[in-house]
Amino acid sequence: MRAPDRRAVLTGMACAALPLSVRAAQAATPRIGATWPRGIPQRGGFDAAQLAAAADQIGAIGDRQGLVIIHDGRLIFERYWDGAHFTADPHWRNVSFSSGKSWGATMVGRAVTQGHLRVDDLASAYVPAARTGLLPGTTIRHLLTMTSGGSLVTKPSSKAPRRLGDTTPPGPSDEYRRSIGHSEERGAPEGYGVSLTPGERFFYDGAAADHLAEIVTAATGRTSHDYMMQEVVAKLGCTDFAYQPEGVDRNGDVRIGGSILLSCRDLARLGQLYFDKGRWNGRSLVDSAFIAAATTPSPRNPDYGFLWWLNTSGKITKAPRSMFFAAGAFGQFCFVVPERRLVVATMGFGAGQLSGDAIWEPLAPVLLT
Numbered sequence: 129m130r131a132p133d134r135r136a137v138l139t140g141m142a143c144a145a146l147p148l149s150v151r152a153a154q155a156a157t158p159r160i161g162a163t164w165p166r167g168i169p170q171r172g173g174f175d176a177a178q179l180a181a182a183a184d185q186i187g188a189i190g191d192r193q194g195l196v197i198i199h200d201g202r203l204i205f206e207r208y209w210d211g212a213h214f215t216a217d218p219h220w221r222n223v224s225f226s227s228g229k230s231w232g233a234t235m236v237g238r239a240v241t242q243g244h245l246r247v248d249d250l251a252s253a254y255v256p257a258a259r260t261g262l263l264p265g266t267t268i269r270h271l272l273t274m275t276s277g278g279s280l281v282t283k284p285s286s287k288a289p290r291r292l293g294d295t296t297p298p299g300p301s302d303e304y305r306r307s308i309g310h311s312e313e314r315g316a317p318e319g320y321g322v323s324l325t326p327g328e329r330f331f332y333d334g335a336a337a338d339h340l341a342e343i344v345t346a347a348t349g350r351t352s353h354d355y356m357m358q359e360v361v362a363k364l365g366c367t368d369f370a371y372q373p374e375g376v377d378r379n380g381d382v383r384i385g386g387s388i389l390l391s392c393r394d395l396a397r398l399g400q401l402y403f404d405k406g407r408w409n410g411r412s413l414v415d416s417a418f419i420a421a422a423t424t425p426s427p428r429n430p431d432y433g434f435l436w437w438l439n440t441s442g443k444i445t446k447a448p449r450s451m452f453f454a455a456g457a458f459g460q461f462c463f464v465v466p467e468r469r470l471v472v473a474t475m476g477f478g479a480g481q482l483s484g485d486a487i488w489e490p491l492a493p494v495l496l497t
Contacts, residue, residue, distance in 0.1 A: 157201035159409050160400070162365055164393060167202025172469075174204070174494055182490035183207045189486060191459060191478025193222055194392035197495075198400060198471040206392070213477045219368045221389035222475035225456030229337060231398060232384035233272060233422055233435035235356045236340055237406070237414040242359075244347040247272065247421070247434075251339060254346040260339045266326045271340050272434040273426040277324035279336040330429040334385030337435065341381040351380025363413055364401060366394040384435075386456060392473045398454065399462040399471035402436075423452045423464075439484075446488035448496065453484070461487060470495060 158165045169176040183195055187207065193214040197205040208216035224231070239245050245254070247269045251262050263277045270276040324331075341352035348355050353376045361369045368391035375387025401407075402423065406414035422434035430440040439451040447465070454462040459482030463472040472495075474487055 157400070157404055160201060160365060160397070162367055164198070164203035164396075165201065167199055167204040169199075169204045172199040172204060174199070176205075178494045179205055180207075182494050185490035186474070186487060189478075189482065191480075191482065192474060192476040193220055194218070194473075194475055196392040196396045196473045198396050198473075200469050201400060201404075203393075203396075208392075209476075211476065218393060219391050221368050221370065221391060222460065223372070223386070223456075223477065224388035224390060224395075225386045225458060225460050226334065227395065227454040227456035227460040227462060228386040228388040229334070229384055229435040230454035230462070231356070231360065231388060232337065232340055232382070234360050234398065234401070234414060235344055235352065235382075236268065236272065236434075237418040237422065238359045239344050239347055239355070240418050241406075241412065241415040242348075245343065247418075251276075251343060254343040255339065260342065262336065262339060263324070263326050268340070268343060270326045271337055271343075272422075273428065274330050274332050274337070274432060274435075275327050275426070275428050276333065276336045277326045277328065278331065278333055279339060327428070330426070330432065337384045340384050342379075345379070345381055352382050353380045356382055360413075364394075364397045364408060366390065366397055368394050392475050395454070395460075395462045395475065396471050396473040399464045399473060402452070403464050403466060403469070403471055444484035444488055446485050446492040446496075455484070458482065459486075463487075465496075468495060 169179055179197070183205070186192055186195055187209050191211065192209050193211060193216075194208045195206065196203065206218065208218060208220070210216045214220050214222065236245075236247075240247060245268065248267050251257075251260060251266045251268060251271065252264075257264065261279045266276045344352040344355055350358070353371065368389075370389045371382060372387040372389060375383045377383075401413060402419055405416040406412055406419040407416075418434075422436050423438065424433055425438055425440050426432050431438050431443060433452065437453050437455050439447055439449050439453070442449050444451070447463070448467065450467060451463055451465045453464065454460075458477045460475050461473065461484065463484070464470070465472070472487070472491065476482075
């Protein structure tokens, strides 16, 4: 396969890596405005040349649009590639696929922080079960942890990335199953959406999670689209964030499962918010208790929190087990590595899936040793 054209932004190429002791001192996160503050890889103890070589390996995969690395709240490396579905533009809006769920969790967390709802509230306290199709006893926590037992009401979703201005009607999608290895051929578990008791088992169900948007609308008195854009996106200073047309329904409710268009730089902002325990530029945006719960193993799946994936079981073998991440089909990732004070975001699109190890295989020797 021909290596795609690429464009890189990298500072400090000339200096060698510093010892690990240099990384030990915690640096305060700088103020983050419309653009990321810049950093130098070697100040974090990273070898700039090795980092560039690791990016070469990631780019050779052939379906990457961008790679952004944040250390101590500063952008220390970014690279972009041209491809069939994108250009090497830092502001290119990639399709989030299911990594958008972690944005949905953040919207819920903001509503919790502002006192509009609680995670153990019944979903039916906000939206009638006859409308959502959710099982009796389903709580917001169940929806956040994918343990609701299912929903009999689904929403349409996009099947593939759509360019800005594309007006082709969206079709049904199973991308949320593909993103974690499920397929339509395997089918749903026995009793799915009918006889399961909420909280009984984990099943990755984007349709059920979508009802969180309706709950936020009912709880806040604002459409979930307006609430997300005003209370999360704007406050994080995102400059390249928008919803696909099919990502917002006629009532102004967003699709929690995806349909977001955003740049790698904006995706990294989400990771930085969680690294800083819900604080942004010195102010609490999401309560730290919610952030902790979102990144703690849930009872029915040690590798899942509140619409965030965790590496508790070490399934991404090259990364620390303490790492947590947003993940979507075709390799949309935002990794947060707390002990290394790192946020790594990468996006793109290709014909196949991309594992987390495909990213960490080249990065681990540079960032984790």
